[in-house]
Amino acid sequence: MHRNHMKEGVTVCSVLAALWIKWCVGLGSYSGAGIPPMYGDYEAQRHWMEITQHLPTSKWYTYKLQYWGLDYPPLTAYHSYLCGLIGSSINPTWFTLDTSRGIETEDSKVFMRYTVLITDMVIYIPALIYFVRSWHGNRSKRTQSLALLCLLLQPSLILIDNGHFQFNSAMLGFTILALNCFSRGYESLGAVFFAASLGFKQMSLYYAPAIGSYLLGRCISLGRRAGTATFIRLGVTTLLSFYVIFCPFLPPFAPLESILDPLIRIFPFSRGIFEDKVANMWCASNVVLKWRAYFTQASLVRLSAAFTALGFAPAVLNLMVGSWKASIIVDSTKYSTPPTLPILPWALLTSSMSFFLFSFQVHEKTILLPLLPLNLLMSGSSPGSFTFEWSALVNNVAVFSMWPLLRRDGAAIPYVALTFLWNRVIGYNPFRKPARRSFVRYIALFVYVEITLLHALELLITPPSRYPDLFPVLNVLVCAPIFGVTWLWSIKRSTEVTWAISGIGLRRSRGQPQDVKDLK
């Protein structure tokens, strides 16, 4: 009893420490602080809290779109509505329609920071705790605590959510909750959570191919009768969830055309293939190949869609093949955990990374989506293993890839401090001398030296006027290859995990399935 009490204490302390650090990051600057007339993402979120509480739902997606029109799905809007209502009950001047634009009083800033922190506490942190308990349930308590700390203190998410100001943790939290449900075999509930994730930010579409094929595969592996029933149940719950999320824009509450307002706002294909410098395939290769000169906008859209589909196809294929073979060799009813579950994080990584690398209109912040499955995988790996080393490298590179953005926000100090802190907590020293034959270590060391050099150069030299974007472009050139290799690596690993579950050939395998919880 006493020991248990201590372990609970460790979890509580980790969470408190993480919340404290998040709050301290929030003491600093945010996106667009003090830059009229448009400000930045902070003002966008505040503006949505303002318009949702003063306007009927029909106007949410149409009101004065030039000034931060709402461009996330309705769940974000409902969340803003709730936050706005609470805020207005404390001080109505924070959210008066139109006149409160660009308000930056001390107390309103504190309130806004609280909204992020409390959303975190309600969705993301419980999801992480539950994830560690359910996915690493058979590991030692020490490993679980470290895994939790590693996930809680992940620098990229804290810098974007609590520094830059966004609510990505809500979307990611819903996805983790979905994964937790899948691990317990509650597919329908998981589907509801994933619909919520999609309903919060459309970016979680990056996960949709993996999750969709996992659920489809689950139906296949259950056999014809049970599988069909599951399929129908999943279909109905998913559709129902989306209906509930979008119901103010659908009959009988509104005419059918009104659904177009949010949809047009959510999927902006009219914008360019990339806006800022993003470490994806298009932007990196743009140094040599001027894509926008060769192709029209419409063909670029199609091209990127094709590339993306090709990019996540291996993940879908692995999940399908894995579940099909599992249906032959494993009696699914005997196992509480679904046999294809270990493939899922890898498939999520493949799918989200392929979207990041190849899809249309990617922001540098979107790297948070591939980072989530990567960190979930990392949290279960042992220090020194390839997964651990590579994930640590990708995390550090990901933070670096957001450096131009963070620099604009004036978040240089939290950027350094949090990256250092996270590496310290997980016991990873980027500049440690590599052991013999540790190929990944040599690559990592090379990348870290590059990053250090770039930072030093940026401090010392102002870029020539011919190339004002010199440093962001160099940044992209450092980061994009790492992300590309991560994508390839995830394909390799998901294929291996599939083989481990069901054997290589098509013939019936005699061996028992490997430990299905082994995620390494």
Next chain:
Amino acid sequence: MTNNSNPRVAFPSSPAQSTVPRTSSKSQLRPTGAADVKKIATEEAGNRRGLLSTLFSGVTPSEWALLGVSTSIKVLLFPAYRSTDFEVHRNWLAITHSLPISRWYYDTTSEWTLDYPPFFAYFEWLLSIPASIVDKRIVDLQNLNYDAWSVVVFQRTTVIVTELVLATALFRFVRGSVDQPMQRIISASLFLHPGFLIVDHIHFQYNGFLFGILLWSLLMARNGNLLGCGFFFAVLLNFKHIYMYQAPAYFVYLLRAFCMSPQGGLNVSNLLSLANIVIAVFVVSFGPFILMGQIPQIITRLFPFKRGLNHAYWAPNGWALVTAADRVILQVIKRTGADFALNAEGIASTSRGLVGDTVFAVLPNVKPIHTFAITIALQSIFMIKLWRNPTYKSFLCALTLCGYVSYMFGWHVHEKAVLLVLVPLSLLAAENHALFRTFVIASVAGIYSLFPLLFTPAETPVKVVYSILWMYLTFQPLVRRLYEFPRSLPMVVVDYLEKLYLAGFCALHLFVTVFPLIAAVPSAQQDTSSASNATIACTPREGFICPETEPLLSSTSSSGRALEFLPLMVTSVYCAIGLTWAFLRLSFIYLKSSSKS
């Protein structure tokens, strides 16, 4: 945070360390003989060869981890609220950099004149050299209230860097400690003390650095090098004169344990060497000013006796309880209409929310001489005990009590002075359960009493969450080692009441948080017309008067001010109860302790 460092890492004995006598832990328990001192002194001289390498050699991986983690969290606090002390120190940088030394203690360009002893002025002068390289505007004397990012980063960085003095002292405390695991917890908890976080890294001061010097002095005392102990304390006194609170304990201890033999004979050579060292330190510090004949001017700067009994926010000491009692009795008299001689000035003082001088309405007024008499009388009791039992542990206890008495009954005590109690008391926490419980009560009450220093809503989660974490991570491992069941019925009752008192802080915090919201509801309707009110950095709505800028606040209606002051008063009184109880506990433990140990 303290537990994150790998507990399995053993402390390797480094070459530098091996020169420190291993027997020191034993010799600390008895007055050190002259032969010991000479031996240690020569060894220390050997130690001094490479000061830097000595300081940082053998810093274990877990200590590097502690330094790394703590630095990264302190760096995150750069943009946090800073009090006027920040501008005070910036102004001192400017004074020492742009004026000749003869003008330092005369300059009145800013209202924040130099009022620390000369070593601190030299320290500021040293800091002003890099400051002028970082940004010329920092050291511009006319550039008042300069708060560009460059000066914030520079000054905050100097706090973190100079705090390494504290870190090195604490790390050395672990080496050669009798109980290394416990000392490691104590050292880590002191380095990460919420008091330092609140007062230094947010509010802005250099206490970590100054207490680092104090701990170096105590370290010397523990290792039996009493000459070094006296030297460091003399240096400390010349940095900040508030440490005079502790001077009696030092005086008695050094005189008895160093300048006299255990039998009572005077050891003239020791006395002379100590006197020489102390005088040399003071000459280095005050020498230039003695030559320029500025001593009277410095004295008036260092000891401004025009202040009141209590600080703006009552420091939770004995006088806070007396003042509160006065207010309560006044209300009782007013309600019942009892015939009693009231002091008209005192009645006015109650409605002024305690700005400036405190005048009692019912109780007899307190003059500075009274506070001195009480302080010295109480201190002398402990000094007699120390004289009879001049060991290191006894000295530590007497030192704590000496600071404690000054804090409890001093004139115009500032709430930050509670660190003078908490820091030496921490070193005693691992002794036994009675001292540990005293430490817990004093720490909780003392740390909570620092909360009103940070009255801005953004810093509230910072101080509260950090303090909770610190308390859990410090108390939990200690209580597992030290816990004892209360053995008699009165002890059971006391134990229960103490736990109840500690639990009461949750209720207190709830009250302090909720009360201004309730009190603000009626006044908010009046406030909506004057919207400018809401944008002042120190919002009256928060219910906390600003401790530093208070005289600038316009006086609003007396009832409104009383409502604003109530949470502060309740905080002060509640903390004062705990601190007084901890004081009584500690006095009792010390006076009852047998003379041998």
